[in-house]
Every structure is written in structure tokens, then in C-alpha cells.
Amino acid sequence: MTERENILGRIHEALQVKAPRPGLHDDAREHTDTEPPAAHAREWLPFVGAGVEDQFALFAKNCAELKADFQRLASRGELKAALVKIRDAEKWQRIASHDGELSNFACQAIGLPTLLTDQGYDVQALEKCDAGITECDALIAQTGGVVVTSRSAGGRALSILPPHHVVIARREQLVSDLPAAFAWLQEKYTPDFPSMISFITGPSRTGDIERILVLGAHGPKKLTILCV
Amino acid sequence: MRTFASEFKARATAKTGDLPHRQFIRTALRGYESARDRRKSAFQSWESARQAAAETKWAAVNHLDEHLVSLTSKLEARGTNVHWASTAAQAREIILQILRDKNARTIIKSKAMTSEEIHLNDALEHAGFSVVESDLGEFIVQLRRETPYHIVFPSMHLRRGEIRELFQRELGDTPSDHPEDLTMVARRIMRQKYITADVGFTGANFAISETGMISITENEGNSRLTSALPKTMITLLGIEKVLPRFADLALFLPMLATAGAGQPMTCYNTMYSGPRQPGEADGPEEWHVVLLDNRRTELLADPEQRDALHCIRCGACLNVCPIFRNVGGHTYGTPYSGPIGSVITPHLRGLQDWKHLSSASSLCGACTEACPVKIDLHHHLLQNRRNAAASKPAIFERLAYKILGLVANEPKFWQLAKKIGWLAQPLQAPVKGTFLDPVKAWTKTRDLPSMPRESFKDWWRNRK
Numbered sequence: 084m085t086e087r088e089n090i091l092g093r094i095h096e097a098l099q100v101k102a103p104r105p106g107l108h109d110d111a112r113e114h115t116d117t118e119p120p121a122a123h124a125r126e127w128l129p130f131v132g133a134g135v136e137d138q139f140a141l142f143a144k145n146c147a148e149l150k151a152d153f154q155r156l157a158s159r160g161e162l163k164a165a166l167v168k169i170r171d172a173e174k175w176q177r178i179a180s181h182d183g184e185l186s187n188f189a190c191q192a193i194g195l196p197t198l199l200t201d202q203g204y205d206v207q208a209l210e211k212c213d214a215g216i217t218e219c220d221a222l223i224a225q226t227g228g229v230v231v232t233s234r235s236a237g238g239r240a241l242s243i244l245p246p247h248h249v250v251i252a253r254r255e256q257l258v259s260d261l262p263a264a265f266a267w268l269q270e271k272y273t274p275d276f277p278s279m280i281s282f283i284t285g286p287s288r289t290g291d292i293e294r295i296l297v298l299g300a301h302g303p304k305k306l307t308i309l310c311v
Numbered sequence: 312m313r314t315f316a317s318e319f320k321a322r323a324t325a326k327t328g329d330l331p332h333r334q335f336i337r338t339a340l341r342g343y344e345s346a347r348d349r350r351k352s353a354f355q356s357w358e359s360a361r362q363a364a365a366e367t368k369w370a371a372v373n374h375l376d377e378h379l380v381s382l383t384s385k386l387e388a389r390g391t392n393v394h395w396a397s398t399a400a401q402a403r404e405i406i407l408q409i410l411r412d413k414n415a416r417t418i419i420k421s422k423a424m425t426s427e428e429i430h431l432n433d434a435l436e437h438a439g440f441s442v443v444e445s446d447l448g449e450f451i452v453q454l455r456r457e458t459p460y461h462i463v464f465p466s467m468h469l470r471r472g473e474i475r476e477l478f479q480r481e482l483g484d485t486p487s488d489h490p491e492d493l494t495m496v497a498r499r500i501m502r503q504k505y506i507t508a509d510v511g512f513t514g515a516n517f518a519i520s521e522t523g524m525i526s527i528t529e530n531e532g533n534s535r536l537t538s539a540l541p542k543t544m545i546t547l548l549g550i551e552k553v554l555p556r557f558a559d560l561a562l563f564l565p566m567l568a569t570a571g572a573g574q575p576m577t578c579y580n581t582m583y584s585g586p587r588q589p590g591e592a593d594g595p596e597e598w599h600v601v602l603l604d605n606r607r608t609e610l611l612a613d614p615e616q617r618d619a620l621h622c623i624r625c626g627a628c629l630n631v632c633p634i635f636r637n638v639g640g641h642t643y644g645t646p647y648s649g650p651i652g653s654v655i656t657p658h659l660r661g662l663q664d665w666k667h668l669s670s671a672s673s674l675c676g677a678c679t680e681a682c683p684v685k686i687d688l689h690h691h692l693l694q695n696r697r698n699a700a701a702s703k704p705a706i707f708e709r710l711a712y713k714i715l716g717l718v719a720n721e722p723k724f725w726q727l728a729k730k731i732g733w734l735a736q737p738l739q740a741p742v743k744g745t746f747l748d749p750v751k752a753w754t755k756t757r758d759l760p761s762m763p764r765e766s767f768k769d770w771w772r773n774r775k
Binding site: 086090121204276297300 | 339342343353354355356357359360362363364365366367369370372373374375376379380383389395396397401445446447448451464465466467469470471474490491493494495497498501502506522524530531532533535536538539540550555556557558559560561562563564565572575576577578579580581582583584585586587588590591592593594602604608609611612614615617618621685
């Protein structure tokens, strides 16, 4: 017998005796297999407001708490101006990005030597870039988070290795809450998921020394989200 | 004779006497508690969320075999190598074999309690591999050659000055004792390690049966880097980590963040469904997922305590436990400490050797109340006490209770015992707490209340 068969056999034997359902007491609510217990998550998670404007306001408030920089921009012109401003303020020398309609526009606007990760790249060169510019799959109002995948954001390393991660998003990419984000991902990618899906909620952080917050533990010290 | 119980007792005595340490830990955990309460109150209904999380885990664990088959077949379909390990030794051997096959020398690790459980670092170093922990707290305790103090905050027992001295001694690099400067020292060192390591090693927080994914939760980004840059990735996964559906994460991720660290959402929550896929820019060429049983199936076979497998390792029960706050994490001598560790360790490592942990509790139930997946922790501690007594009865304790029963049921004996007690009490006072004292286990740290001259019964009889 293989270990797989051994383990599955032990599990099968152990499950011959059923365990009681947890903590129901006087709660008679039953769920069927078509309706998982977590299906109502939206009713219990933090409130997100009613309309898109409320949700943008919540997203902005969450970003501020997370120390992520969020800017809503009215046009491509404003996007260009915002990028140029950051480039000059931080004295960027070289950047990294990936192929995409918005990211290509951003790279042109910045106008610096650009490493594109799509077609294979040198990791040491990526590590020396001042910023990683990526697109994203969704913005989540409830958490102030950004969803990136290995397919939509230039692979796994681009959004985590450079010290400044700049996300360029479209305003219609804002979703209200986590259940909506998961539903959207499932709809978009089933059955062929990207090998990595990452929910990024603020810049990299640690509190491992005396619970004092330090940004940029291993990942980006700065996270900027520009939404047009 | 040194036993696990006597070592526990010795360490607990030393730590409870260390008042600055207790103060330091309590302050840290109070900070956690207020942050957690703030986040909990942002939920529209934390209690409903807990109930749903408990039921979801219940459904997952009670169909564990089906979920593991679904999970592994989906992982394999996308090119992941799945390995099954019944024991810790098998898991270590599987991992060592992968490293040998790949001619690996250096391994970068992100935090994984399962690797503490199977003592992986010792095995790897013994076999001549170089291992670096990338999580800052884990890196600090690795440099100190210590085990993690807490399952979520491994270095919470250390002050910045101690960490500065450690970095000075081990790394020769310390600008100041400011947490930011210390963190940047680790960041600088680690950057090149991610790039040059042959193998990246991770744990996992959840595994999704429906889509064949594992999910990793972290704040620092070290796990993201560990699973992006090295050519080979290894993930060690306890078999109980499954969730049925992808959408379940929408509930579990914010609950883990809230209960674990008082955050609305942990910084990086990342789902992996395979090695680098065609058309993707980077990622490991090979991904090995090692499923670990290590006596989890024995816990599964106990329907009374099966819910202990619901645990998502958030650490909430440790943070609120009055015992943990006073004796500290290292006293337990186990990778999983606090209430959940006291419940599962006797199952994972032997009931008789570890039954003393069932008494490392005030039975206040704070742990059960804090648990986001509603594990009935303090009752499980009582059940472990019962099981330990049933499988190996304590003869003297039994005899003592038998005699007590006899005396208490017979008024004449009771009167006599009271008289003897009243007469003997003045004799006990001068030897209080010494080896001559028959009740020294109690009186060593406490005063025995003095017996009244007249009992209630006598007073009632003699009134007016």
C-alpha cells in the first residue's frame, strides 16, 4: 500500500463515527450542500456602503489606514502627470513593468529604461529597478486591497520585488467586498486559474519587533494605486 | 527523574517569577486585544461569521477524504508533485530526497508551524543543507537557536536591545536599536538569499478542494518572494487545512486576520494552484506539495475532539489565556503552545507524557470564547484529563478520595476528623511549606486558612 492509501484509509475509518455539528443549540437553521455556510458572508463582514461613490470613499479611507497612496484620476492626462510627479520626487532611474494597455501607457508616460517581465528577465536586474508598475484584476472597497495574478500583473515577482509597487487600475475594477472579489475571480478564470492569485492589502509590513509597525519588511515599502 | 511534566513545572516556576517578562508579555497581548476588538466590532456580525466558519470547517473535516482526493488530483493536473507522509520522519525524508534530486544547497524558508512540528531545520542542517528563515521573527529566533515563542509572533518575548545585541553578535551589522533599522538589516540580508536560494520552502494556511489551491497568509512578503524566485518550491501542508470552496476564503481570510493579529486583512493572501504555467513570466519550475498526517488521523478518530482539527492557527486562544500570559510560550516545550497546544499535543505526542498540559488551564473558557472556529477548547482539556485518568488510574489519588468519601459520609468520623484537624493545625504552622509539612504542595505558595474554634454545626446546636 502507498502512503496515500494508508492515510485515506485511516481517514475513512475515523469518519465512520460522525462528529456533532458545532454549537447549534437552539439555532435550527440548516444548510444544504447547495448553500454553503459561508454563502451569507456578505451579511456578516464589515459594511461597505450602498453606491459606488460610498465604496470609493471607503476604499480611500482603508488605503489611508494601510499607509497606501490612493489617487483617483479623471483622465489619462492626469495619470501621466501623477506618474511623472512620483518619478521625479523619488528620482527613479529605471522601472519594471509588463505588457498591457494601461501599463504600456504608464511606462511611456514615465519615459525611463523599462524592464518587461513578460518574456523572461534577469532577476538581479529586476531587483535593481526602482519601481514595479502593474495592472490588476480588482480593487476591493471593503479592505482597501488590490488583487493581482501571475497572468494579469507580469508574473509573481514584479509586484513584490521592487521597493515601490505602482498599480494602475480602471475605475470599473472596484468591487464592493471580498465575496464579490472571489466570485469575480472564479467567473473570470475557471477552470484555468493563473498559478498565483494575490490579495495585496497595503505595503509590506512587520510588527515582529515589540509590535512596532515597520513598512517594507521584505516586499515593497510603498504601494501606490492610481485609478483612472 | 526528568519528565516532560517536571520540566514544564520547573520552567513555569522560573517564568512566573520573572515579573518584568510577565509585564512585557501582558502589555503586548493587551495591545493585541484592543486591536482585535476594534476589528471585530467592524464586522456586521462576528458571531454569525464564527458559526459559519465552524460549520464550514466541520463540513470540510467530516469529508476530509473526498476533499483531499479532489485537492490533490487538481494540483497534479496542473503539474504539481503531491507527496503523502504518514509520519514526521517520512515527511523529512521526502523533503531531503527532493533536495538531493535537485542538487540543492541553500533553502529559503517562509514561516511554517508544520516544519517546527517535524523539526525540519535540524534535519536539514544535519544533512548539510543551509537553511534561512525569512520571516523576521523566525529569523531572529533562528539566530538565537530557539524555538518560536508564539505560533504567530515568534519573537514577541524579545526587546529591541536584545535583538540589536543578537544582530551585532551574529551579523556584525547594527546601526541602532530602532525597530525600523533592525528590520532593514534583515531585509538587506534576505534580498540576495531569495535570488540565490535553490529551493523555496513554505507552509500553508488553507487548501481549497474545489479549485486545487493552497493559500498562504503573511504580512511581510517573504512568502511571496519565496514562492516567486527559487526554481523549486516545496510546501508542507497539514491534511486538516482543507476548505471546500474557493469562496470560503472570503470569510476565512478576514477572520484569520482579525483573530490572529487584529488586522482587517493580512497584507498578502496568496493562492497558488501550480508551478509556473505556460505563458507566465516566472515562478518555480517544480512545485512539491507534501501532505502531512503525523497522527492527525488519530485526532480525527475521536469524534468528541475532532473539532480541534478546525484550528486555523490564528493564535487567538494563546493571546487571551491567563496561563500563557504568565508562563510564556517556551514553557510548554511544544511547537503548538497555549490552549490549542495543550489540547492537541497529548494526541500528537502521547497522552501520558503530555497529560500535564491538560492542567495548564484555569478552565475559564476565555480560549473557547476567542476561537474564531468555535473549538470547544476548555472542555477538551477536561476530556483529556478524564481520558488520562481512565487509561492510567492514579492509585493514591483514588484511595485518598475513597477515604474522604468514607469520612464525609459518616458524621462520627467527620466530627473526629475535625477535632484532629483543629488540634493538629498549630503543629503545621511552624513547618509550613517545608518537607515536614504534609500539605506542602498547597502551602508552599499559599496560606492554609485557620479552622474556626466552633463549626457552623456546633454553633447551630448551641445557639441561644
